[in-house]
Amino acid sequence: MKKISKSFLAAAMLETKLKAFLPLLIQHLFLYHYLSSLLPISMACNNKFTLDSVRDALIREEDSIVFSLIERARFPYNAPAYDPSFLGNGFSIAEFYVRGTESLQAKIGRYQKPEDVPFFPKDLPSPLPPTKDSQKVLLHPASASVTVNEAIWKFYFTELLPLFTTKGNDGNYASTVASDFVCLQAISRRIHSGKYVAEVKFTDAPQDYSPAISSKDRDKLMDLLTFVAVEEAVKKRVEKKARLFSQNVTLDENDSGKTQYKINPLVVSHLYDKWVMPLTKVVEVEYLLLRLS
Ligand SMILES: O=C(O)C(=O)C[C@]1(C(=O)O)C=C[C@@H](O)C=C1
Numbered sequence: 001m002k003k004i005s006k007s008f009l010a011a012a013m014l015e016t017k018l019k020a021f022l023p024l025l026i027q028h029l030f031l032y033h034y035l036s037s038l039l040p041i042s043m044a045c046n047n048k049f050t051l052d053s054v055r056d057a058l059i060r061e062e063d064s065i066v067f068s069l070i071e072r073a074r075f076p077y078n079a080p081a082y083d084p085s086f087l088g089n090g091f092s093i094a095e096f097y098v099r100g101t102e103s104l105q106a107k108i109g110r111y112q113k114p115e116d117v118p119f120f121p122k123d124l125p126s127p128l129p130p131t132k133d134s135q136k137v138l139l140h141p142a143s144a145s146v147t148v149n150e151a152i153w154k155f156y157f158t159e160l161l162p163l164f165t166t167k168g169n170d171g172n173y174a175s176t177v178a179s180d181f182v183c184l185q186a187i188s189r190r191i192h193s194g195k196y197v198a199e200v201k202f203t204d205a206p207q208d209y210s211p212a213i214s215s216k217d218r219d220k221l222m223d224l225l226t227f228v229a230v231e232e233a234v235k236k237r238v239e240k241k242a243r244l245f246s247q248n249v250t251l252d253e254n255d256s257g258k259t260q261y262k263i264n265p266l267v268v269s270h271l272y273d274k275w276v277m278p279l280t281k282v283v284e285v286e287y288l289l290l291r292l293s
Pocket residue numbers: 055058197225226227228230231234276277278280281284
């Protein structure tokens with residue numbers, strides 16, 4: 001009996017202590033989460049900056065891309081959302097939304113990391129809170145200037161969207177463009193993470209890359225940084241992820257029908273084959289060309 005009341009007392013004291021520390025713990029976790037979100041992808045991942053750790057980060061980005069496409073596929077194409085004359089201010093709803101959201105995000109410290117590149121960088125406001133300049137820690141300072149967002153914007157709206165949305169117009173323009181922006185940011189972040197890949201490849205073998213950089217030999221650089229087997233694996237994996245993440249799950253045991261997918265898994269491997277990997281390589285080449293300056 002005595003034993004029980006002692007341990008009960010100890011437990012009660014522990015609970016009181018925990019209660020007192022809980023707000024501090026929550027503050028710490030919040031701060032940790034905020035600061036780690038400001039760290040470059042590879043460090044936030046596992047504190048290492050190697051080809052493997054950077055590739056791991058690219059693999060995680062695949063999940064974000066697949067889920068963002070699934071969300072966008074809930075709405076039909078919704079052409080009026082992309083009509084520059086619809087609002088009467090010269091911008092389509094999509095562009096107006098992206099410009100406004102980027103401006104707000106810049107104020108709270110986004111676009112400080114090399115992989116976070118705005119689509120409309122001109123006249124972005126400065127961040128309000130002090131932010132950590134991660135780009136100077138690991139990458140060449142010129143990396144900030146490398147962007148292929150114009151190409152991403154173009155292929156996303158003109159070629160990719162019609163491949164995974166149904167034809168039609170349901171009037172849900174606000175939700176539609178908000179989903180578009182999530183897709184665009186996920187794709188852009190993945191592609192601009194190529195800056196880290198290039199940096200690791202260069203630091204692993206400067207003797208291979210330096211001559212091609214000095215002679216501005218883009219083809220040679222492209223050759224050096226291309227791994228066909230890795231690209232094949234990436235295509236297969238993203239298709240598999242799309243298959244797994246986007247299938248309609250049913251509890252009906254008698255359901256012997258064909259599996260339904262929210263997006264066509266082949267569209268995702270096509271996205272990687274035609275745009276994501278080629279543009280990642282462009283980012284790598286452009287980064288390397290600046291690496292010795
Ligand atoms: O993993 C690499 O080495 C990369 O450079 C990334 C990537 C890709 O975009 O997935 C690009 C080029 C390579 O040929 C293989 C894969």
